[in-house]
Amino acid sequence: xxxxxxxxxxxxxxxxxxxxxxxxxxxxxxxxxxxxxxxxxxxxxxxxxxxxxxxxxxxxxxxxxxxxxxxxxxxxxxxxxxxxxxxxxxxxxxxxxxxxxxxxxxxxxxxxxxxxxxxxxxxxxxxxxxxxxxxxxxxxxxxxxxxxxxxxxxxxxxxx
DNA sequence: GCCAACGTTGGC
DNA sequence: GCCAACGTTGGC
Numbered sequence: 001x002x003x004x005x006x007x008x009x010x011x012x013x014x015x016x017x018x019x020x021x022x023x024x025x026x027x028x029x030x031x032x033x034x035x036x037x038x039x040x041x042x043x044x045x046x047x048x049x050x051x052x053x054x055x056x057x058x059x060x061x062x063x064x065x066x067x068x069x070x071x072x073x074x075x076x077x078x079x080x081x082x083x084x085x086x087x088x089x090x091x092x093x094x095x096x097x098x099x100x101x102x103x104x105x106x107x108x109x110x111x112x113x114x115x116x117x118x119x120x121x122x123x124x125x126x127x128x129x130x131x132x133x134x135x136x137x138x139x140x141x142x143x144x145x146x147x148x149x150x151x152x153x154x155x156x157x158x159x160x
Numbered sequence: 161g162c163c164a165a166c167g168t169t170g171g172c
Numbered sequence: 173g174c175c176a177a178c179g180t181t182g183g184c
Contacts, residue, residue, distance in 0.1 A: 013170090035179080058170050116171080136177035138169050 006045065007144040009053040009132060010068070010104065019054045019066035019109055027071050027105045030141075031079045032087045034099065038141035043074045043100040045143070052104060053144065053152065055132075056113075063115040064152065071105035114155045125151055 010030065012018065022028055033039055047070060054066040076097035079087035092098040116133075119126070123133045131142040144152070 011170090062171065136169090138178060140169085 005146075006047060006050040007052070007146060007149040008041070008046065008050060008070070009055055009064070009142050009144050011055045011057045011140040013058045014056045014065075015059070018056065019068075019106075022054065022066070022068060022104065022106045023109065025106075027103050029072075029077070030101045030104050031077050033077070033101060033140060034087065034089070035138075035140060038139055039098075039100055041141045041143060042102050046070045046074065046102050048073065051107070051149070053149075054104075057140075061113065061115050063113045063117075063119065064110065065113045066109040067107040068104045069107050070102050072103035074100045074102050077101045110156050112157050114152060114158075118155055118158065119152065122151060122155070 014020075017028065030042065033042065050070040052068040052070065053064045054068045056062060056065050076092075076094075077087070077099040079085040080089040080092040080097060080099045081094060082088055087099075089098055120133055123130070126133065126148050129145075130148055131137050131139050
């Protein structure tokens with residue numbers, strides 16, 4: 001029997017890594033997550049083929065810009081061992097890595113981005129458990145339910 | 161184990 | 173650039 005497909009939302013600052021960058025490279029290890037909750041989602045719950053909303057944060061128009069998919073099983077984030085990386089973690093060792101990640105693969109860019117401002121207008125529909133529009137939401141990797149996925153996708157191409 | 165101080169996230 | 177919200181750190 002097929003496992004039901006899972007959905008996620010992953011944030012990235014486009015100056016750092018954008019959906020266009022992902023389109024160019026095809027697949028990218030999702031390095032630099034240093035939040036335990038976000039790590040746990042990647043380590044414990046993601047499966048190859050899961051669908052991902054690619055969200056641009058810290059930018060002029062924050063919002064969902066594209067769709068990606070989980071492209072690997074979890075493995076240790078190599079940047080935690082790299083002294084020269086800004087993500088270096090002195091407490092992590094090869095034997096006991098702290099930070100796990102998955103590879104993310106390009107699926108498509110949205111015809112038109114779905115701005116956060118538009119997403120907020122659907123807060124009620126999306127429900128309490130939608131992390132993105134919670135006050136002070138800082139989680140960079142979060143689950144999205146099938147119904148939330150549908151609602152959000154239906155906003156593609158809608159005027160903001 | 162508490163909690164103040166600090167650093168970071170991320171919208172505006 | 174500002175600053176609220178939040179997670180983490182470290183002194184006690």
